[in-house]
Structures are given as structure tokens and as C-alpha cells.
Amino acid sequence: MPTRRQMLALGGGGVAALIAPPIVHAAQVEEIGMRGRARGEHVWFTPAGLAVAQGTLLRFVNHDAGNSHTATCYHPALFDRPQRIPEGATPWDSGFLLPGEAFEVRLTVPGVYDYYCIPHEHAAMVGRIVVGRPGDHGWLGAAVGAGDLPDVALIGFPAVEAILGAGRVMAPGQS
Amino acid sequence: MFPNLATATFGVALMLAVPALAHDEGALHETPPPAPYAKVSDLVALPDFLPGLGTLFVDPATLPAGPFLGYDRDGKLAATIYMTPIDSLQNGTAYDDLAVGAHDVSSVDIYYNAGHPGVDKPHAHVVLFHDEDAKARLAK
Numbered sequence A: 001m002p003t004r005r006q007m008l009a010l011g012g013g014g015v016a017a018l019i020a021p022p023i024v025h026a027a028q029v030e031e032i033g034m035r036g037r038a039r040g041e042h043v044w045f046t047p048a049g050l051a052v053a054q055g056t057l058l059r060f061v062n063h064d065a066g067n068s069h070t071a072t073c074y075h076p077a078l079f080d081r082p083q084r085i086p087e088g089a090t091p092w093d094s095g096f097l098l099p100g101e102a103f104e105v106r107l108t109v110p111g112v113y114d115y116y117c118i119p120h121e122h123a124a125m126v127g128r129i130v131v132g133r134p135g136d137h138g139w140l141g142a143a144v145g146a147g148d149l150p151d152v153a154l155i156g157f158p159a160v161e162a163i164l165g166a167g168r169v170m171a172p173g174q175s
Numbered sequence B: 001m002f003p004n005l006a007t008a009t010f011g012v013a014l015m016l017a018v019p020a021l022a023h024d025e026g027a028l029h030e031t032p033p034p035a036p037y038a039k040v041s042d043l044v045a046l047p048d049f050l051p052g053l054g055t056l057f058v059d060p061a062t063l064p065a066g067p068f069l070g071y072d073r074d075g076k077l078a079a080t081i082y083m084t085p086i087d088s089l090q091n092g093t094a095y096d097d098l099a100v101g102a103h104d105v106s107s108v109d110i111y112y113n114a115g116h117p118g119v120d121k122p123h124a125h126v127v128l129f130h131d132e133d134a135k136a137r138l139a140k
Helices: A118-123 A160-166 B004-014 B019-023 B087-089 B136-139
Strands: A005-007 A029-036 A043-046 A049-052 A056-062 A102-107 A111-116 A126-131 B053-057 B067-073 B078-087 B105-114 B121-128
Touching: A029 A049, A049 A056, A049 A160, A056 B121, A126 A160, B078 B087, B078 B136, B087 B121
Parallel strands: A005 A102, A029 A056, A049 A126
Antiparallel strands: A029 A043, A056 A102, A111 A126, B053 B067, B067 B078, B078 B121, B105 B121
16 A cells, blocks of 8 residues: 655745636546656656646656656755745655655645656756636746756756647657 | 765765675675665665665775665675766766675676766766676566
8 A cells, every 4th residue: 555645835826817628637536657668768757747726636656666756846945945836836855755655735826836856857857837827817927037956957848829729738758 | 864975075085995795705705795885775764775786785985886785686796886977978978997895706897877876977887797697686
């Protein structure tokens, strides 16, 4: 039975704007898997980009039998990293998840959340969650500027438009 | 934190590559190896048994290169593993005179690893298998 670490990041609500609705997963729970090849040559979040409705519970699950992973948002309160989540959103860090372990976080503040795996940021194991849609009250789009992120991480974030258009975007080479 | 420890001890590790270990290999044949070896899963958040590598022990002073000693599920030494960061190699770091867990080596695998707790930058795994059945015993 997987161990579950839980955290509820509760923030302010929002007022939906009257714009054409993009594809946004409205399921109450969405899973983001942490995966890797057997020898660890490649590691990734799946999906790498995900659009969800406000209040969706995100569940990160480590499906990688030979590695541990984290899901850690970019925020100054966490290892003094640049802020890449909306203002007012509570920063979150899963800590290290061993194979089979899971972590949950509920995102309620609309906007773009960028996160990474602590030991694998330099291997481009990053992800982006889009909560709500542009025009929502309090919406904050993707962070501008690189900060201290390595280039390989910066190019790993799917475009917000692609996420909103497809609902979910896989990491390169993954299906 | 383990990565910081790795950084702090990196230079020392190059000087303390313990060549004498190769002459005291008998003590390493069965798990657990004597101090200063420590189980990797006690040092960082990794599973006790890593598919392909086994149950790993390392002297923290030798990080990041190791040697890491890989034991099978019966506690027998099956492999010696080295982990060499790619950027260090690119920048001219050499890992010379590294110790081995056992003198007999039946085959060697070298492959890329994207990183894991303890050695969190992309690096190469150099795996010395100590008998012909070792790889199979470490697989799962």
C-alpha cells in the first residue's frame, strides 16, 4: 500500500472570466507520475504539463523502481529558488518519495505553477501545472526570466498555450 | 545534506582513494562491509535495493566517485560501482587509483545516469561485476 504524504495548499478563490474555455481537466484528483528508465538514463514527470480546474487535488506518485524523486515548486521559501507560482499560493515540497510513495497538494489559486525534482533538475525533470485559465481573478501567468534555473530545466516547461490547448502535455519522447 | 557533503568532501575524496582497500578485500565479500562504509539508503532517500546495482554501501569520504559496493539479496558482494559526474570529467577532473571491492572482474558496464540523491548531477555509472552471474542477481 503506497505511503501517502499529504498537504493541502489552500488559497483564494477566483471568478471565472467569460472567455472561450480551453481544455481544463475538472476531475477531483489528477495524478502526475514520476518515472525513469531502468538504469536512470532518463527521468521525467508524466504528464509534464497539465491543465486543471481550481481546487483540483494533484497526486504525485513515484513509479520509478530505482530512484527517489521530489515534486518541489519554485519559491524563495524553498531552497531560495525564484518564485514561479502565483502570488498568494502556498509553496509546496513533497520531500523525497521512495518508489510507490505519493504526495498530494490541492491548488486553488489560478495561474501557472512550475515545479521540479530536486535531484533531477539538471536532468530536465521539471513540470508545469496551469490552474484555471487566463482571466480568472488573481490569475498569474508563467514566470518571466530565468533566475538561477539551468537552461536544461527552462526548456523543459511546456508552453502554457500548449497545456491549455491539449489539457496535458507529455515530456519529449514520452507518450 | 548529502549533496553538500559530497561537495565538501569531493577534493578529499580524490586524495583518499584508499588503494589499500584492494588488499583487504576479504572483509568486503559479505554485507555489511566494515566502517567507514555505510549503507547508502541510510544516508540518502533511496531504496535499500536498487535494481541493477543492488544494496549499496559507500565510504562517504570517497563521494562522489566511490567505490560503491553492490551486494545481492543474499548479502554477497556482486559489483563495485563508480559514479563520475559528467561536468567534472568535462572540466578535467580525473578519478585515478580508485579502490575495488574485489580483484576478480568478469565484465564491466558503463552507462549514463541522470542523477539521484547523493549524486544529483548527470554522471556515468561504471559497474564492475565480480562474477558472471552478478548482473542477473542484481537485476531485481
